Amino acid sequence: MQNYAFEMNDVSIRYPHFKMEGLNLSLPQGQVMGLVGVNGAGKSTTIRILMGLVKADSGQVKALGYNLPEHQVQAKYDIGFASDDMRLYKSQTLQWHMDFIKSIYPKFDSAYAADLLKRFDLIADQQIKGISHGQRVKACLLLVLARRPKLLILDEPTTGLDPVAREEVICELADILLDDERSVLFSSHNTHDIEKLSDQIAFLDRGKLLALQDKESYLESWARFRCQINNTSSESVLGAVSIKRNGQIAEIVTAQYSPHYVAQLQQAGFSVLEQHRMSLEEIFVANIKRSR
Numbered sequence: 001m002q003n004y005a006f007e008m009n010d011v012s013i014r015y016p017h018f019k020m021e022g023l024n025l026s027l028p029q030g031q032v033m034g035l036v037g038v039n040g041a042g043k044s045t046t047i048r049i050l051m052g053l054v055k056a057d058s059g060q061v062k063a064l065g066y067n068l069p070e071h072q073v074q075a076k077y078d079i080g081f082a083s084d085d086m087r088l089y090k091s092q093t094l095q096w097h098m099d100f101i102k103s104i105y106p107k108f109d110s111a112y113a114a115d116l117l118k119r120f121d122l123i124a125d126q127q128i129k130g131i132s133h134g135q136r137v138k139a140c141l142l143l144v145l146a147r148r149p150k151l152l153i154l155d156e157p158t159t160g161l162d163p164v165a166r167e168e169v170i171c172e173l174a175d176i177l178l179d180d181e182r183s184v185l186f187s188s189h190n191t192h193d194i195e196k197l198s199d200q201i202a203f204l205d206r207g208k209l210l211a212l213q214d215k216e217s218y219l220e221s222w223a224r225f226r227c228q229i230n231n232t233s234s235e236s237v238l239g240a241v242s243i244k245r246n247g248q249i250a251e252i253v254t255a256q257y258s259p260h261y262v263a264q265l266q267q268a269g270f271s272v273l274e275q276h277r278m279s280l281e282e283i284f285v286a287n288i289k290r291s292r
């Protein structure tokens with residue numbers, strides 16, 4: 001039987017200007033899910049529901065086998081959560097925070113924390129008020145990672161980091177993921193990070209899941225073609241997400257790519273000049289345009 005790090009079944013929530021209806025989202029244990037979506041798509045809301053910070057109007061939520069929010073104390077013992085609005089005590093040092101977390105979570109791995117301190121280039125006895133935004137983000141991640149949680153939930157973990165710091169954080173996350181018992185859900189606007197780390201892509205828009213698929217097959221299902229328009233070219237093509245015409249040239253995007261798609265375009269009267277795979281960033285934009 002498949003073990004899930006979390007399961008959200010038929011989850012709905014309504015705000016005055018936003019609704020999420022019947023969201024089904026689950027992550028098999030040991031996998032990484034990248035949650036993608038434009039501003040206001042519902043990523044943080046999804047994460048907050050999963051963390052028990054917000055109560056859904058209806059639906060079932062389970063994390064690490066525990067029903068939420070009823071058993072959130074037990075579940076949270078093994079869940080590590082970090083978001084970009086997390087606060088640390090400004091007048092205390094990072095060392096104070098590490099000692100504090102260790103007093104609550106005896107599993108806190110001090111040796112690993114010391115290693116992360118070096119890798120993230122942080123100073124343990126510096127007061128939080130004296131460190132930069134990026135250093136604070138890395139300090140929060142250190143505090144969460146050193147607990148070695150079974151489920152890591154990160155809301156925009158790389159926001160505000162410079163490219164070097166971002167790479168360090170991404171490498172650290174990639175290392176953690178070598179352990180197949182650990183699962184990660186992370187949201188990001190940065191499709192490169194999502195593309196690099198995720199096993200599963202969950203695409204949210206206006207509270208709806210546009211796609212939930214393993215990354216490889218998701219990326220493989222999209223393709224962009226540059227075609228010559230002929231006299232016989234039809235107006236539409238089966239499986240095309242968009243057709244942009246410019247003179248005798250058409251750029252056709254599909255989300256149903258297979259090796260037979262070229263023949264399908266030819267049958268529709270287009271001569272294929274070039275074909276390209278698409279990055280997650282391009283897919284992201286095409287998907288949003290299609291859904292509106």
Ligand SMILES: Nc1ncnc2c1ncn2[C@@H]1O[C@H](COP(=O)(O)OP(=O)(O)OP(=O)(O)O)[C@@H](O)[C@H]1O
Nearest residue numbers: 015016017018037038039040041042043044045046
């Ligand atoms: N407590 C609340 N009261 C009213 N509306 C809310 C509340 N929390 C969230 N919303 C609305 O829900 C929608 C989704 O917000 P959410 O923060 O989940 O989006 P997001 O995908 O994380 O966006 P971003 O990428 O900008 O962080 C927004 O329109 C927001 O205004």
